[in-house]
Amino acid sequence: MTEPIVSLNDVIYRYRGQKTRALDGINLALKRGEFMMLMGPSEAGKSTLAATINGLIPHFHMGGMKGEVIVMGRKTKDFSVAKMAEIVGMVFQDFEAQLFSTNVELEVAFGPENFAVDRKEIKARIDENLSYVGLEAARNRPPSTLSGGQKQKLAIASVLALKPKILVMDEPTTDLDPISKMGVFEITHRLCRRDDLTLLIVEHETEEALFADRIALMKDGKLIKVGPTREILSDVELLESLGVMPLGIPKFFKSVGVEDLPLTPDEGLQKFKDLNLKISDHEYDQITTVEQAALAEMTEPLIQCRNLSHTYPGGVNALKDVTLDIHKGEMVAIIGQNGSGKTTLAKHFNGLLEPTEGEVLVNDKPTREQGIFKLGQSVGYVFQNPDHQIFSEKVFDEVAFSPKLRNFSEKEINERVTEALEAVGLAGQEEEDPFTLTKSGRQRVAVASVLASNPDVLILDEPTTGLDYSEQRSMMDMVRRLNQAGSTIIFITHHMWVVAEYAKRGFVMKDGDIILEGRTREIFSQGDILREAFLRPPHFVEFSHRLGYTFLTPEEMLSCLEGAHD
């Protein structure tokens, strides 16, 4: 056996000022050339573990470390982060903050420049790595004009230019839209075939884990299980208990009672045939009938767009002649790539933006006449990043902000804050400092602070981004409860499974236009149009497709299995 390229021995780490250990006795060895995926719930210590490999821990962060990390014979304790950069490359989640040059070429040159690499060699590395990630055409552009996905590709190229032996990526795709995700994953698929590079990627997308050699599962600073990909992904129960999203296909077959679980749609199809399973058409029709009936009940229009176009100052035509109706009591999803116009559309619903052509009516009145202050009361808008709105020292004050501005009485404010916090599951935490909460906690505070003004409509811009699977579930379950209690919900998301499981109806946008709308099931049955918008249904939906149906969840399919009700 060859020596491991990275080894962590009894690593314990605690951030300064924290009571609990972020890493609690980690022992892990990476083999030369392997691709390991690190998964687990939020706050499990995944990013902390990743940061130990290039020495950001212990050198950059404040805290106490025990044990040792050895990378290619170097103890990280004895080498500065900058020195480690020669052998360990690091790509971060935040693609904005990790780029600092005014030009794509120079961004790639920055690393080699620091190691006094010869200019000719730098030029060669720029050429090589930009073509590797597919950014040659953008080489003279400023990074700020690139899309999120291109920025992340550039970050990868700029790190590869240092010719590292180990590449660590900390949630490289979390903030990206589906097509950009695919682009970045496509690069990682090529990287993992290179045997001169060892890959460690922290990731939430279970479908992507299929490409890894091994998966390490973490929770509470401990490694729960490290094993070959197939073995880990087949352990549906363990994944679920850790708050990691299990794949739909093994989940389905596990419920059927199969031992040797298929993972991919291909394998699933084969297994389905081998087992001679059958879907009952009668049950399937029943599901769609119920769905249609439920939607047909909602006829009172709440938001109406009539030939809505929006052109930004500077000439970007972000919306083109959009006409749509959203009815009272609905729960609809808006999906599409970044730049397709989703957020621009949603910002018309609460009057943040006004149509440059056409009209938007809310409660039968044009938004132009109502203004943001008044509209904001009936149409609540939760922005994507909770840190863009939280400013108070106490959760109570944050949530009370909106009702106070709207001059409610003190008694009423108290009631509303209590109600809103109860709705988001933060009752009793009025006195907490919102900045000490986790991302999902802050997200909830943001939702509560919008709920507190009792809106009829709630718009959520990517409410699940940056949350782990169980947090995403509980966030969306909460949103669904609000919907059942009478609120109309509009959400924008990149997570297709969230759409599949929670939306009743959807709009697919591309280049400022709605190219597909309808019941969620109808939308997901149009694979071709979705692909045209660069969207991809979850594996499980694709699998059901190939059987000739559109099932949104494993549970649904299970209930329609022939003989399931015997």
Added chain:
Amino acid sequence: MDSEIYLDNNSFIHRLDPRVKIIIFLLTFVAILLFENPLWMLPIMVLILIQLFVSGAVKNLRRIRYILIVLTVSSLILWNLFSTGETQLFWRISLESMLFAIARTMLMVLMISTGMILISSTRNEELINGMIKLGMPYRVGFAISTALRLVPTIASSTVTISQAQRSRGLDLESGSIFERIKKFLPLLVPVFISTIRSTNIFGMALESKGFGAREDRTFYLEFTMGTADYIVLTLSILFVLASIYFAISGYGRIDGLIRF
């Protein structure tokens, strides 16, 4: 959103060696400061106007036009109040003080313009490399470039944050001045926090790419002084020398001006 200061125009000024541009920037300051009579400032003003249009930096000035208008108006009033002269015009304002106020206002606007020309036509890296080649330590240069880089980042997060707070009912356009200042708190806190958070990641990314790993370092960008650079530099030096000569000879003053 387009919030970069650098304009990718590739004009004649863009193509000049950054060292030449930095030297011209400094020389312009000297030339502006020499005279107190606005008439004598006209030549340098014309030169700066030409540069503004050639480089396309007017676009950036237009972005800060409100600040410029406020500065112009307040400076015209203040300098009139802080100086006086023999030829009374009206109220407390004399011809001399008016001229002086105009000159001081020009001075300020021209300084801003010449700075804007420099950063609109020079990439961050070019600016820093130029400064380093002129003798500034690398780390100092890098710090300056980082500060410049933060401006567009902060500007774009401010836009998002103000939209988020307006959606919650924050009305920035009404109320007395004190009420309005208080209303900026919900904007400032998130701007600060998100900036601190992103600079933290910035620091990590910087070290992870080997910043400061060794004493020596390559500069991928390389400049060579071309004929145009030498000509422009020579002309600028001659212009400033001539200006200095006239100033020493006593031209360009305002007779009868009394400053407080």
